[in-house]
Amino acid sequence: MERATIRDVARVAGVSVKTVSRVLNHERYVTDETRSRVTEAIAELNYRPNPAAQGLRRSTTGAIAFVCEDISEPFEAQIAGSIERAAADQYVVIVASTFGDPLRERTTIESLASGYADGIILSPTMGSKAYLHSLPRGIAVVCLDRPARDFESDLALSDNVGAMAWAVRHLLMRGHTRIAYLGDDVGVFTQQERLAGYRKALEEADIPFDKDLIYQHSPDDSRIRNHLAWLRQLRQPPTAHVSANSLTTLSMIHAGFFTGSATFIAFDDFPLADVLHGGVNAIAQDAGALGDEATRMLLRRMRNDTSPVRTTRLGAQLILRHDEGHGDT
Amino acid sequence: MERATIRDVARVAGVSVKTVSRVLNHERYVTDETRSRVTEAIAELNYRPNPAAQGLRRSTTGAIAFVCEDISEPFEAQIAGSIERAAADQYVVIVASTFGDPLRERTTIESLASGYADGIILSPTMGSKAYLHSLPRGIAVVCLDRPARDFESDLALSDNVGAMAWAVRHLLMRGHTRIAYLGDDVGVFTQQERLAGYRKALEEADIPFDKDLIYQHSPDDSRIRNHLAWLRQLRQPPTAHVSANSLTTLSMIHAGFFTGSATFIAFDDFPLADVLHGGVNAIAQDAGALGDEATRMLLRRMRNDTSPVRTTRLGAQLILRHDEGHGDT
């Protein structure tokens, strides 16, 4: 199929290209009669504006990008889905994975900003993002799940502190005072927040913080197995456990830890959590809401909103599936 | 940051724009000396070609698109990830979900083809895809996971027939002759193939096909629960079960079916299958390989390969996690 151009449409409709352009862009000052002639011609020729030409002229692309760590991770994929829905029919969405590599991230972003996308939703890796200040002008960047270092921007993230505090508070109320915390590497932003939530709940209850109960490493089945064994042999072993992210939970499961008890809560819900070991308590983030909110923020910035940057913390849900007996906190 | 253009580079390097264009496109006939002057100017100005302008001129976009049912589904997300990796640094990848709506699919594809992407990897919905023949010329389309009706194209998919036959054969060899099959809607291509695999294995073993053992509906927990109960009350109830897709497996689990037995095999492996109910036998598709292969096919077509269309069937793996005793088929 040969592409029809705006000139073809103009010729068929018997008007000038500018007039066609006007109806395309819903400008005023076009007679209804002219408009309908043009519309017919467009339909007849099955005409569609050439995005490259539009982009060249308007310096926009009609695309937004989601730059994340790995699109094949379910959490990121869910976010991608909600971004797509939220941007629906206004923008195409480009996805780009950084695989945690800051250099790759930078290259990717600079390339996207050089004319592939009008806006970027970024789940930043660690490391300075100062270079975001010198992106070609006009490109909006908002952050998702965690802030970018050295770069102020709108940010949509879960209320990690509050949700973890909620979970720990729940365990405290059931009389647990020795609660083991198992999380990912300390360098990970969300992990810092979740540990903060843990500490906050302890402080509120005047329970001393015991470093022995804290485990923070990138998940590794055998290492976690050892740690769990070690915990059991403490003079005062923990009577409850929380996990601070899904990979850690997975490792615990693989290490043989029984997750189906009222004394365990996993940060991040997961498929089959309702069934595994008879049901696993979990804190569920709302991935869809994160994507929605970030998209809203981005679109607003793309409309040249210059209000101060804002942060939206989205609540996460504590799902109790194994509260022996019944009754909540 | 103001964008530098090719003219700026030319000016700084003291050459013509065409020369800059030459070094940009790695054309021959540029002195090393000239080339390095240009390269320096490019670096100095932090110049990057404008994709819209390039696209307008070359009528290419530098993007490929993955059109699937729902990018938030783990299987599709994994494929997206592998496409991204396979196309790495050559193309940006656009994702677009159809949510199973053929109309939306068509609109999306036509829009993408109108100048957002140079090629499309499509997991088609049901319904005729004849319109793919009249896409603006130059756009390559390959299919993934299932063929498009009324449109010949390269196709990468799992060996559904073979894998399911393998699973059923395995059960037959253990003496089961009444094997219940639970799958998704008959209209779904992969489901037809998997049922064919089931029948094939039975035929090979001269076991009569019994329609009573076949269930094919879009997954629904309570409906599946009823069906499972009904199966149990047959005069000759099944002694083994296979599930033909992940949602069905999930429904079975939710319906209380015990999946951790040697007499059950699930098509599609899933997270925690190694742990749930003590381990679930499964057939694992290689999502990554599907994406890789489809991308390879697409890139080949985009290089104007006009060889006959081909279909690649990728093997799926039977993973036995609950083979009481030991020893395989």
Add this chain to the structure above:
DNA sequence: CTGAAAGCGCTAACAA
């Protein structure tokens, strides 16, 4: 209300 002409940034002839 409508049109003519210029030009966005780049690459493809064609000359030099």
Add this chain to the structure above:
DNA sequence: TTGTTAGCGCTTTCAG
């Protein structure tokens, strides 16, 4: 080996 010129298809002055 390099430069000049003409567009790609569209939107945008600026006149009609």
